[in-house]
Amino acid sequence: MNHIIRDTTVLTMNDRNEILERTDVVIENGIIAKIGPKAGETADNANIIDGSGKLVMPGLINCHCHVPMTLLRNYADDMDLQTWLFDHIFPVEDRLNEDDVYWGTLLGIMEMLSTGTTCFADMYYFMDSIASAVESSGIRAQLSRGQTCNEPGSDFSGNQAMKESEEFVRKWNGAADGRITAAMAPHAIYTCSPSYIQAIAEKAGKLGVPIHVHLDETVREHEDSLGTYGKTPAAHLYDLGLFDHKTIAAHCVCITVEDMALMKEKGVSVIHCPASNLKLASGIAPIPEAISAGLNVCIGTDGASSNNNLNMWEDMYLASIIHKGSKRDPKLITAAETLRMATVNGAKALGMSCVGSIREGNKADLIMVDLEKPHLKPMHNLCSALVYSAQGSDVCMTMVDGRILYQDGEFKTIDREKVDYHLEKVCKRLFE
Numbered sequence: 001m002n003h004i005i006r007d008t009t010v011l012t013m014n015d016r017n018e019i020l021e022r023t024d025v026v027i028e029n030g031i032i033a034k035i036g037p038k039a040g041e042t043a044d045n046a047n048i049i050d051g052s053g054k055l056v057m058p059g060l061i062n063c064h065c066h067v068p069m070t071l072l073r074n075y076a077d078d079m080d081l082q083t084w085l086f087d088h089i090f091p092v093e094d095r096l097n098e099d100d101v102y103w104g105t106l107l108g109i110m111e112m113l114s115t116g117t118t119c120f121a122d123m124y125y126f127m128d129s130i131a132s133a134v135e136s137s138g139i140r141a142q143l144s145r146g147q148t149c150n151e152p153g154s155d156f157s158g159n160q161a162m163k164e165s166e167e168f169v170r171k172w173n174g175a176a177d178g179r180i181t182a183a184m185a186p187h188a189i190y191t192c193s194p195s196y197i198q199a200i201a202e203k204a205g206k207l208g209v210p211i212h213v214h215l216d217e218t219v220r221e222h223e224d225s226l227g228t229y230g231k232t233p234a235a236h237l238y239d240l241g242l243f244d245h246k247t248i249a250a251h252c253v254c255i256t257v258e259d260m261a262l263m264k265e266k267g268v269s270v271i272h273c274p275a276s277n278l279k280l281a282s283g284i285a286p287i288p289e290a291i292s293a294g295l296n297v298c299i300g301t302d303g304a305s306s307n308n309n310l311n312m313w314e315d316m317y318l319a320s321i322i323h324k325g326s327k328r329d330p331k332l333i334t335a336a337e338t339l340r341m342a343t344v345n346g347a348k349a350l351g352m353s354c355v356g357s358i359r360e361g362n363k364a365d366l367i368m369v370d371l372e373k374p375h376l377k378p379m380h381n382l383c384s385a386l387v388y389s390a391q392g393s394d395v396c397m398t399m400v401d402g403r404i405l406y407q408d409g410e411f412k413t414i415d416r417e418k419v420d421y422h423l424e425k426v427c428k429r430l431f432e
């Protein structure tokens, strides 16, 4: 179906962050066909959407998530990362099956769609379940099977995660009309041996897919790396050849100026996960420094177990204010910069040049925000309003590939009651 959004405000997120007023947006065959005043006046057979009092902007891109971890939301909190992960999360994850992951994924996708996320990058397992949920829901995603193996060796062809990863790439890369792309994901340097990381890098090269990795999330990871390898986690991955492939690196809390130079050289994107880093007390990533070093910085929520939601508006808010506060410099990370991280920079990180901004010819991955809310008035500055005042619940429509997936509280592709029904059954089995 074609759509015309009439008489609306558009935040383009083009190079000048241009804002267009009283304009129409015409969406044809999944593409933004025309933007301009009265551009949608003559089109017929289209769904007309009243855009007055609303904003059209690019859908948000969540670059680091473990979406089925919605199932573990508010299950284990207020403890350090190692205890949280090894004593609480991993034991429950051992009991997960593909059905659990499917329903947990749909729940996470509902949350993302209703808060304006149109694309997410995910690392988990039971990837067929996640891909199926992405396919049926209509959202866009870069998916990867997280791999862990601390054994040394040279031949990992019999390694289960490696096999699953390769099978996943062959089956799903480019699936769902291109909405699903695949990556390879060595979980982290503390869960993967050097030779395993090298084997994954080699495989990614052969399959022609990018890399998604956790990098330098905690002081402990950083110091262990210095102790074991005599170098930082980033230098370790650089030397292993991982960064020779297009890479997105989550967290980067402890990266050094030297690391940033290595990452810049290889075009590694930094995924800032402020809520997760603060909640797990990992620290504050040197994002202003990373931006000064010329790195592409995007935003991720991380899983719902360490955040505890998948609402990008909260992470945008934190991304913008924590650096001001911790560095005592209110000029750091402006609202406009933050919006770029959550949109165009995310698209760049994931190698998706046709999303992330509102321009003619781009795929219609866009959202509408209700600007008539009391907490958004008066509208002195749109970017400031979006980052400092807006809430995820201000999103009133979410569209991916020109298809409306969420509108005014209603999910168009997901049966909410069915998800709730299965969720209850899943949780009963997992936690009782």
Ligand SMILES: [Zn+2]
Binding pocket: 064, 065, 066, 214, 250, 302, 303
């Ligand atoms: Zn993570």
